[in-house]
Amino acid sequence: MTQGLARSRFLLVALAATSLSAQVPEGWSWELDGAQKDPRSGAVASGDWAYQAMPPGWHLTTTTQGVTLFPKEPRPMRGDWGVETEFFLFPDPSDAGVGVVAMATTGGPRFEELRFLLRRDGQVAVEGVRPEGDTLLVPWTQDTAAAAHDGKEAKRYVMRIVHQGGVLDLSVNGREMLALPLGDNVHEPILGFRGGPGLNLHVARFDLITPLAPPKQR
Numbered sequence: 001m002t003q004g005l006a007r008s009r010f011l012l013v014a015l016a017a018t019s020l021s022a023q024v025p026e027g028w029s030w031e032l033d034g035a036q037k038d039p040r041s042g043a044v045a046s047g048d049w050a051y052q053a054m055p056p057g058w059h060l061t062t063t064t065q066g067v068t069l070f071p072k073e074p075r076p077m078r079g080d081w082g083v084e085t086e087f088f089l090f091p092d093p094s095d096a097g098v099g100v101v102a103m104a105t106t107g108g109p110r111f112e113e114l115r116f117l118l119r120r121d122g123q124v125a126v127e128g129v130r131p132e133g134d135t136l137l138v139p140w141t142q143d144t145a146a147a148a149h150d151g152k153e154a155k156r157y158v159m160r161i162v163h164q165g166g167v168l169d170l171s172v173n174g175r176e177m178l179a180l181p182l183g184d185n186v187h188e189p190i191l192g193f194r195g196g197p198g199l200n201l202h203v204a205r206f207d208l209i210t211p212l213a214p215p216k217q218r
Contacts, residue, residue: 024051025058029072033065033197057204060195068101068113070192075208076105082162082209083191088154088202093120096196097127099159102189111135115194116161116170122146124170124177138178146172154202165215 024030024039032049039051050061060067083100097117104112111128114137118124122145126138149155160171168180193206 025053025069027072028069030067030069032067035065054202057202059200059202061200062096062195062197064197066096066194066196066199068192068194070101070103070190074105074190076188076190077102077163077208078188080162080164080211080215082160082211083207084158084160084209085193085206086156086158086204088156088204089120089149090154090200090202092151093149093200094196094198095119095121096198097125098195098199098201099124099193100161101192101194103192104187104189106187114189116159116168117194117196118146118157118159118172119196120149120151122148122172124172126170126178126180138180141178144175144177146175146177160209162209162211164211167215169216 030039035047037048039049041050041052044050044061044063046063047065048063049065049067050059052059085100087098089098097115097119099115099117102114102116111130113129115127115129116124117127119140123140123142124138124144124146125136125140128135128137146157147155156173158173162169163182166182168182170177170180191208193203195201
């Protein structure tokens, strides 16, 4: 995706959400995977999705479509950067992923988005998104899996992503899960949040980070 197309896509999503400011997270825009539908509150039927303010944070429910959210006033990340999000998976989650999205804004990246995802079994993966199809850049990995969701009670996860020295480190609940050399996959990304289909989750925070410690020796 070129820089102009990426920005046009983002602006269209932001404009679409402007009239719904009372129904979606303040200062955020959204995009569903398929047909765009206004969010509801409370219980939702198949094909719909819901948003509810629940301080601190928001509560999201998805059914047959996943949703991706970006700040309406984006801050492109340059150089060394990081993000940490805290969320709770509620009972009976699907096997879809939840986590952080990095949307490229400059240059000629291979993928328009990278998704850093965690699923209910504690495994993580990195997915590249482009118009012709999605690609698993890092397959779901069992070796470093976090504690799995038992399907019964809400479970807390803290996902932290730090980009330093051209390498991205992803950790969950303080445990490093994977390290990925980014190369030219993401250029000055805008960071957002991803919730896959069939999930009921609470997003407590989404914090941008400026790493100060030197990069790890590899």
